Amino acid sequence: MNAFPAHIDLKDRPALIIGGGAEALAKARLMLGAGARLTLIARKFAPETKAELQSRAHFIERQPVAADIEAAVLVFIADTPADEARRWAEIARMAGVLLNVVDQPALCDFTTPSIVDRGRVTVSISTAGAAPVLGKRLRADIEALLPPRxxxxxxxxxxxxxxxxxxxxxxxxxxxxxxxxxxxxxxxxxxxxxxxxxxxxxxxxxRPQTEEKSNTGAVHIVGAGPGDPDLLTIKALRLLQRADVILYDRLVSDEILNLARRDADRLYVGKAKSNHAVPQDEIEARLIELAREGKMVVRLKGGDPFVFGRGGEELEALRNANIPVFVCPGVTAATGCAAAANMALTHRARAQAVTFVTGHAKDEADPALDWSALAALKNTLVVYMGVTKAETIASKLIEHGRGRETPVAVVENGTRENQKIVKGSLAELPRLIEAGGIKGPALLVIGEVAALADGETLLEIIGKERAAA
Known part of the structure; x- marks a missing residue:
C-alpha cells in the first residue's frame, strides 16, 4: 500500500482550515461531520462559507500565525496561493501537526478519502491523491451495496x-x-x-444454552421491476447478492438473475396463461420450508410484488407460519412501461387519476370489473394481463360509455431490449394487438395520455406489411 489507512477520532478536538472559499467549505463539512472543534482562518471569507458555518465554526479574519497551526490536531490548507501554502506547510511540519494541502499531494501528510458514512460503519477509499474521481466512483459503487441503516x-x-x-x-x-x-x-x-x-x-x-437455538431464516419478497436490470432498486440488488435461495417468476429477466450470488440456489416457480408451473400453495409451502432450514430466501417477482403479484398472499402465509418476512417494493409494470413509451400516466391537461385493473380472471372467464365505473372515470386505465381479453375489455368499455376514439397504447416487454409499442383507438384495440403481433407480457393503457406514447399505429403496421409483401 502507498499509504497507511487510519481513522482519527476528532470529536471535540481542534482542527484548523486555512482558507475561506469553496475548497475550505468542503473540508469544513468533513471536519464538522467528525465532531471536530473547527477554526477557519483567512483574510476574507466567501459569503456562502460564512452563511453555512456561522454557528458551527470559529472564524478569524486575518493571516494565520504559527501559534494557530501549533494548536491544532490537524490542518487543511485550501484556497491559498501555492507559495503561501508551502510556507504554512513548512510551519506545520516543524510543529509536528498532520497536514493536508488541497490538490498538492507532495505537501500532504495525509489525504482525505472518499467516504461512505453509515454512522459507526465508515468505509474510506483512497487513491493517494492520484485519481480522486476514481475514488468517488468506487464510493458510489460501495454506497449502493451497503444498507442505509x-x-x-x-x-x-x-x-x-x-x-x-x-x-x-x-x-x-x-x-x-x-x-x-x-x-x-x-x-x-x-x-x-x-x-x-x-x-x-x-x-x-x-434462551438456556442447553436449548437448541432457533435456526429460522427469513424471507424477502422482492420486486424485480419490469425487466430492465437498471430499474432494480439498490435494496433489491443487495438482497439478491445475499440470498441463499431465490424463487423467481416467469417475468424475471435473465439479466436480473445474473446479478444474484453465483452459488445461490434458483428455483423457477413461474406462471403462464393456463400453465401454473407451481401452484400458489406449494410456493408458499416451499418458502416456509426453506426459511425453517435457516436460509435467507428471496421471493423474486416481476414488477412490484403487491401489484397483481400475489405478494400479499405469500406475506400472510409466512406470517401465519411465524416466519420473519420483509417486503422490498419494485418498479411496477405500469410506471416502467409508461416511461419506456415516453407516456405519462397522469397529466394535468389529460388525466388527473390512474386506475390499475387486471384483465385476467380465474378459469379464463371474463374479468369481473365494474365497467360502468371504469368507463365513467374518463382518466387513465391501465390493464395488466389484458391481451387475451382485449376484445372484451374494449367492447365493455364502449358499451358503458367510453368513447370509441379514446386513445390506447399497448406495451409488450416494456423496458426490455425486445419491447414493442403499438397505439391507436379503443375501437381498434383487438386489431391493433393482432396486427402488431402482441403476445405478451403486455400492458394496455387506455385514456388520453396514450396519444402521447411512442409506438406504431395500425396504419403504419399495415403499411409496413404491404411494403414487405
Whole structure:
C-alpha cells in the first residue's frame, strides 16, 4: 500500500482550515461531520462559507500565525496561493501537526478519502491523491451495496456485546454473531423494526444454552421491476447478492438473475396463461420450508410484488407460519412501461387519476370489473394481463360509455431490449394487438395520455406489411 489507512477520532478536538472559499467549505463539512472543534482562518471569507458555518465554526479574519497551526490536531490548507501554502506547510511540519494541502499531494501528510458514512460503519477509499474521481466512483459503487441503516445495526450489536459476553460461552460467541448478522434479527433492524428486533434479541440471548437455538431464516419478497436490470432498486440488488435461495417468476429477466450470488440456489416457480408451473400453495409451502432450514430466501417477482403479484398472499402465509418476512417494493409494470413509451400516466391537461385493473380472471372467464365505473372515470386505465381479453375489455368499455376514439397504447416487454409499442383507438384495440403481433407480457393503457406514447399505429403496421409483401 502507498499509504497507511487510519481513522482519527476528532470529536471535540481542534482542527484548523486555512482558507475561506469553496475548497475550505468542503473540508469544513468533513471536519464538522467528525465532531471536530473547527477554526477557519483567512483574510476574507466567501459569503456562502460564512452563511453555512456561522454557528458551527470559529472564524478569524486575518493571516494565520504559527501559534494557530501549533494548536491544532490537524490542518487543511485550501484556497491559498501555492507559495503561501508551502510556507504554512513548512510551519506545520516543524510543529509536528498532520497536514493536508488541497490538490498538492507532495505537501500532504495525509489525504482525505472518499467516504461512505453509515454512522459507526465508515468505509474510506483512497487513491493517494492520484485519481480522486476514481475514488468517488468506487464510493458510489460501495454506497449502493451497503444498507442505509448499517450504522444503526452496528449500534444495536454494540448494545448487546456485554450481555452476549456474559451469557454465551467464548467459543460460541463468534458463531453467534455471524448467525446474528446473517439472520432475521439483523434484517428487522435494517428494515426499521428496532422494537421487534430488541424483543427477539433478548429472547435469543436468554434462551438456556442447553436449548437448541432457533435456526429460522427469513424471507424477502422482492420486486424485480419490469425487466430492465437498471430499474432494480439498490435494496433489491443487495438482497439478491445475499440470498441463499431465490424463487423467481416467469417475468424475471435473465439479466436480473445474473446479478444474484453465483452459488445461490434458483428455483423457477413461474406462471403462464393456463400453465401454473407451481401452484400458489406449494410456493408458499416451499418458502416456509426453506426459511425453517435457516436460509435467507428471496421471493423474486416481476414488477412490484403487491401489484397483481400475489405478494400479499405469500406475506400472510409466512406470517401465519411465524416466519420473519420483509417486503422490498419494485418498479411496477405500469410506471416502467409508461416511461419506456415516453407516456405519462397522469397529466394535468389529460388525466388527473390512474386506475390499475387486471384483465385476467380465474378459469379464463371474463374479468369481473365494474365497467360502468371504469368507463365513467374518463382518466387513465391501465390493464395488466389484458391481451387475451382485449376484445372484451374494449367492447365493455364502449358499451358503458367510453368513447370509441379514446386513445390506447399497448406495451409488450416494456423496458426490455425486445419491447414493442403499438397505439391507436379503443375501437381498434383487438386489431391493433393482432396486427402488431402482441403476445405478451403486455400492458394496455387506455385514456388520453396514450396519444402521447411512442409506438406504431395500425396504419403504419399495415403499411409496413404491404411494403414487405
Amino acid at each position: 448499517l450504522g444503526v445495526l452496528a449500534d444495536f450489536a454494540d448494545r448487546y456485546r456485554d450481555t452476549v459476553k456474559a451469557t454465551i460461552a467464548p467459543r460460541a460467541r463468534r458463531p453467534f454473531w455471524e448467525a446474528f448478522f446473517e439472520g432475521p434479527i439483523a434484517a428487522q433492524v435494517l428494515a426499521g423494526d428496532e422494537a421487534g428486533a430488541h424483543e427477539a434479541m433478548l429472547a435469543l440471548i436468554n
